[in-house]
Amino acid sequence: MDITFLLFDGLTVLDAIGPYEVLHRVPDANVQLAAKSAGPITTENVLTLSATHALADVTRTDVLVVPGGFATQQLEHDPETLDWIRAMDATSTWTTSVCTGSMVLAAAGLLGGKRATTHWAWLDRLAEYGAIPTSERVVEQGKILTAAGVSAGIDMGLTLAARLSDDVTAQAIQLGIEYDPQPPFDAGALDKAPQEAVEILANMYAARTAATS
Amino acid sequence: MDITFLLFDGLTVLDAIGPYEVLHRVPDANVQLAAKSAGPITTENVLTLSATHALADVTRTDVLVVPGGFATQQLEHDPETLDWIRAMDATSTWTTSVCTGSMVLAAAGLLGGKRATTHWAWLDRLAEYGAIPTSERVVEQGKILTAAGVSAGIDMGLTLAARLSDDVTAQAIQLGIEYDPQPPFDAGALDKAPQEAVEILANMYAARTAATS
Numbered sequence: 144m145d146i147t148f149l150l151f152d153g154l155t156v157l158d159a160i161g162p163y164e165v166l167h168r169v170p171d172a173n174v175q176l177a178a179k180s181a182g183p184i185t186t187e188n189v190l191t192l193s194a195t196h197a198l199a200d201v202t203r204t205d206v207l208v209v210p211g212g213f214a215t216q217q218l219e220h221d222p223e224t225l226d227w228i229r230a231m232d233a234t235s236t237w238t239t240s241v242c243t244g245s246m247v248l249a250a251a252g253l254l255g256g257k258r259a260t261t262h263w264a265w266l267d268r269l270a271e272y273g274a275i276p277t278s279e280r281v282v283e284q285g286k287i288l289t290a291a292g293v294s295a296g297i298d299m300g301l302t303l304a305a306r307l308s309d310d311v312t313a314q315a316i317q318l319g320i321e322y323d324p325q326p327p328f329d330a331g332a333l334d335k336a337p338q339e340a341v342e343i344l345a346n347m348y349a350a351r352t353a354a355t356s
Numbered sequence: 357m358d359i360t361f362l363l364f365d366g367l368t369v370l371d372a373i374g375p376y377e378v379l380h381r382v383p384d385a386n387v388q389l390a391a392k393s394a395g396p397i398t399t400e401n402v403l404t405l406s407a408t409h410a411l412a413d414v415t416r417t418d419v420l421v422v423p424g425g426f427a428t429q430q431l432e433h434d435p436e437t438l439d440w441i442r443a444m445d446a447t448s449t450w451t452t453s454v455c456t457g458s459m460v461l462a463a464a465g466l467l468g469g470k471r472a473t474t475h476w477a478w479l480d481r482l483a484e485y486g487a488i489p490t491s492e493r494v495v496e497q498g499k500i501l502t503a504a505g506v507s508a509g510i511d512m513g514l515t516l517a518a519r520l521s522d523d524v525t526a527q528a529i530q531l532g533i534e535y536d537p538q539p540p541f542d543a544g545a546l547d548k549a550p551q552e553a554v555e556i557l558a559n560m561y562a563a564r565t566a567a568t569s
Contacts, residue, residue: 292534321505323544331536
C-alpha cells in the first residue's frame, strides 16, 4: 500500500510529520515523500527534510497526504502541482490534507460542493473554490479527509489508520506514540484562546500573508 | 536564545518535531539541530532530516532537547553523546527530553534522585540510573523537563514555551498549531488501551528491542 506525502519548500513540518508518524506504522505501508525534485526540502524554519521521489516518478498512489503552510498560497496557482494532485486523486483510495493543504486540494478542483476544513484562519477561503467550509477537526467526505490546522494531522492520521487497517491497529499506534494529549493550556481553538493570543496571531498572519502572496 | 535539538540516526521523528514546531515559534528562538556530523540523519522509516551542526561545533546552548527512539539503547553507552549532553547541561537554562530521550539524560548522570518520565514501555528502566520513574505526561524537576512517549513532546514544548516567554505567547503558539486534540480513540495510555492493542505493541517492542540491543 503506497502512502505518498507531497513535500514542498516552506511547508509546516508538523503538518506532514503528525500523519507520517501514525501512517508509517500501519501494516504494509510503503511511505513515499514526493516533491518537485527528489532531495532536500526546506521547511518554515531551519529544518530540511529529504524527498524520496520526484513528482514525475510517482504516477499513482493508494493514499495521498497534502500538508500545508504559508507556501500553499503559491501552490494554489502552480499547474505542475495541481496536475499531479489530480492525477493521484484519479486512482487513490484516500485523498487527504492537513491545514492549508486543503486549499491546494480545493484549487485542484477536488472539493467542489464538498464539506472541508483547513486551518481556522483560512477557513472562509475554502468557499472561493466552491467547498463548504466546515469547522471540525477532521472532515470525511467520501474518500476525501481534510484536517484542521497543523496538529490536527495526528487525529486525521489515526482516523485514516483505522480505515486502512482496523480500530485495534489504530489504537495500538495511538498507544505506541502515547497520544494521550494533556496540553498545559486550553487555547487550541479560536473560541477557547484568550483575545490577546488571537491578536498576536492575527498580526503575524497578516504580515506573513502579505510577504508570501 | 539557542534551542538545540540532538539528532541521531534512528530517532523517532515526532519526538523531535513536536517540540520543534512549538519552540521555533518562541520569540528570539535560534534553533540548531546537532548530530555527530552535520547533514543527513535517518529516522525510523524513510524520512531523512538534516542536522545543521556537528556536536563538536555546539559548545553551549540555552535549551537542550533530546528526543528518543529505539536507537537510544545505543546512545546510553556512547561516550561522545553522553559527554556532549553533560557539557550542554553544564550551562543550559533548560535540559529536556521526549520519550526515551530521558534514558540518555539518565545515562549521562543527570537524573539521579530526580523524578522523571519516558515512554510507558521503558519507564521502569529509569530506575537503573537512579531516577525515580514517574508516570506523568511532563515532569519538571528544577531545570529538567522530561516528557512521556513521542506525542508528549508537544505538551512539553508548550510548557517550556511558557517558561521561555509567557503564558499568552505559549497560548498563541497553541492556537497557531491549532492544538485542540480530538483523537478518534481514547487509547493513548496503558490503562486506557484495549488489551489486544497492548499485546500488539508488546510483541513488536520485544522484537525491536532484541534486534537493536
